[in-house]
Amino acid sequence: MEHILHLKCLICGRTYQPDEVAYVCPAHGDEGILDVVYDYGRIAPHISPTTLATNREPSIWRYKPLLPVAPNTAVPPLAVGWTPLYKTDRLANDLGLQHVWVKDDGRNPTASFKDRASAIAVVKANEVSSVPVSSVTSPSHLATLSPPHPLTITTASTGNAAAALAGLCASVGLPNVIFVPKSAPQAKVAQLLALGATVLLVEGTYDDAFDLCLQAAAEFGWYNRNTGYNPYMTEGKKTVSYEIAEQLGWQAPDVVFVSVGDGCIIGGVHKGFKDLLALGWIEQMPRLIGVQAAGSNFLAEAWANGEDVLTKPPIQAQTVADSISAGLPRDRIKAMTAVTTTNGAFITVTDEEILAAIPALARGCGVFAEPAGAAAYAGLVKAAREGLVRPTDRIVVINTGSGLKDVATAMKAVERVGVRPYAIQPTLSAVKAVLKPGG
């Protein structure tokens, strides 16, 4: 993998070769998140807008030379990414804007953006399993590890990341262990179990589950997919920016709206556009707008007050948008950098605004989003109202998950806007009575 120069610590700037460290910079406990730094000169001969113009691979693997994997590496079969980008003129008009697109990442294999990262996790885990595991993690108990058993992958999550890992693992037959807080909705647990994951319901909070997952991964030599910890997850998520740029004919948008919980997605969006700028495929960096729920506003607050995200204490997060509920965003360094270095902003939206955005987005363009996905659109609504975007801006809103992930909240959302079904007798006159003249 000569196209990777090194991994660079986002706190101290120290660099490492990929085989020198497992996941984080050893100097900062679990906080030393690493960035993958590429040698673009080595990449450029292998991929360009011209080669992509005839590339029919409808997945993130069309960008393989830009990903942290070997050129000839096998990839999982599930078709991740290359999701549609829809121009939504009716929504734009409603907001007094001219150019609004919705990137529908609910169309991924397990119906969320997180598949982009889990696909990379499966490939990296496979790489690891072919080398002595002791070079990857260094707890004292490695003797209990068990090749010839296939390598196990693990993550903590209550929702989309877990389903994504379980789905991608099922596609290649890799065992996986998911740590979820005991309060996890039974429906999400059912999806994980159907996909063959080993599901551990941890008596405690999501943070407890996360910490236990880190410990267990080290103890048992499992490959660790955790967001804001494994440096390669950003590299999967960045593919969304490649796709947006390619789908817009390599003319980057002016502004991108994306919801923010742990911060890994907006970090990935930023990384993708940085890559394209470095390669000279686009001419400008879009302004990145991170949309947080008002009840889970760690980053918005830190940004507004100029606080240091490394020392700011966790908040108590509470929002209807469960996928972006994070008291201590795990990828907060990358997320803050994404906003501050692109002249972007963090904005917050209330649960009421998120709920209203679900039917507004769905009926405005046919994209049925989960609350966290609709939150990005709610952010655009607010930004348009407050003049944070110009009418002529070319704007992309990323929907990060399907509305089918949380139908209960969709029900609540339509009830709030007063939309109800009509109960009728099976007669034409009953139909006429409830419908306005002219149907």
Added chain:
Amino acid sequence: MEHILHLKCLICGRTYQPDEVAYVCPAHGDEGILDVVYDYGRIAPHISPTTLATNREPSIWRYKPLLPVAPNTAVPPLAVGWTPLYKTDRLANDLGLQHVWVKDDGRNPTASFKDRASAIAVVKANEVSSVPVSSVTSPSHLATLSPPHPLTITTASTGNAAAALAGLCASVGLPNVIFVPKSAPQAKVAQLLALGATVLLVEGTYDDAFDLCLQAAAEFGWYNRNTGYNPYMTEGKKTVSYEIAEQLGWQAPDVVFVSVGDGCIIGGVHKGFKDLLALGWIEQMPRLIGVQAAGSNFLAEAWANGEDVLTKPPIQAQTVADSISAGLPRDRIKAMTAVTTTNGAFITVTDEEILAAIPALARGCGVFAEPAGAAAYAGLVKAAREGLVRPTDRIVVINTGSGLKDVATAMKAVERVGVRPYAIQPTLSAVKAVLKPGG
């Protein structure tokens, strides 16, 4: 539309020009289902495997010259079709087979196969709205019709077809009215309402809703999308066969498994392969295996007993796979023809077998299917066990909908196979206690 020769009645063989009739042959009430007959000589110059090899359109519209629409017609923006086809060697091995693929149509915009038909419905409705509506339907009440209001589209459905219509309509801003039985699950109703559909909960059965929908469509001049009534729905559904053949390098599979309720999907699968044979793009017609739930076996019973589907009385349908629960399959003529003329078969699977197929398919290849989708795989399991397929057969199983459409049944399914999450304290020793040695 010179590439359409005529519409041909499947009962009496009479032919009509497309503008002569609205939906069905007038000689048989609502039963005279029409087939769209093409002039392949006019189509062939406009599309071929060679032109498709460089066509990057990732949707059903890559096959536009083979669809019943004008060459320059506008199409809805939602990206329908071009869903992945996965080779699933682990599943094949488990069944003693060599070549099994799963076509994942849960990856469509509203997460089911039905989007293929609804996309066509929206285009055809747009065509209709630009001509005098009186040439389309002929009830006596047309004076109440209401251009300049945009044309309304309608369908009866409890599930996937409704969501598909609501989603496709939302993408272009067309009003739509959905007739569902009062017993429809609230979750499905919520999705419809979020997408902006007008939802009528009919006091009565699905059959009552269907009949009322036909009446209302005629009364109000609404465009009628009902399956097994509108001849163009088959034309949307046939695109799945084009995709399968193209994804297999224009070598048709030996056998296709697809679940059957109303019978419109298997009719579409058949039509697609017939088109390709007529064009000379494939060399053989696959055997089509229609999989019915044991509790909704109208067609399987008729096939086994040699009964006439036009005179056989409706049955009482009852199955966990709601999408294929049909007492009187509306597209039974096309469905029966698909099986009998391809040397295929109808087979039945019990609800237990359908439930078992959900986790088996999910963990075997990462495709999480709704019960009706998993039923097709359950059919393959049974066929392999009973020797109805050869080990060397090249077999495609179509998953017609996402498992997220019916999470409650997925929960039931994993419970039946005894898979459960482990509740643990947040300690390493608790993890060790529940996991087998070696993880």
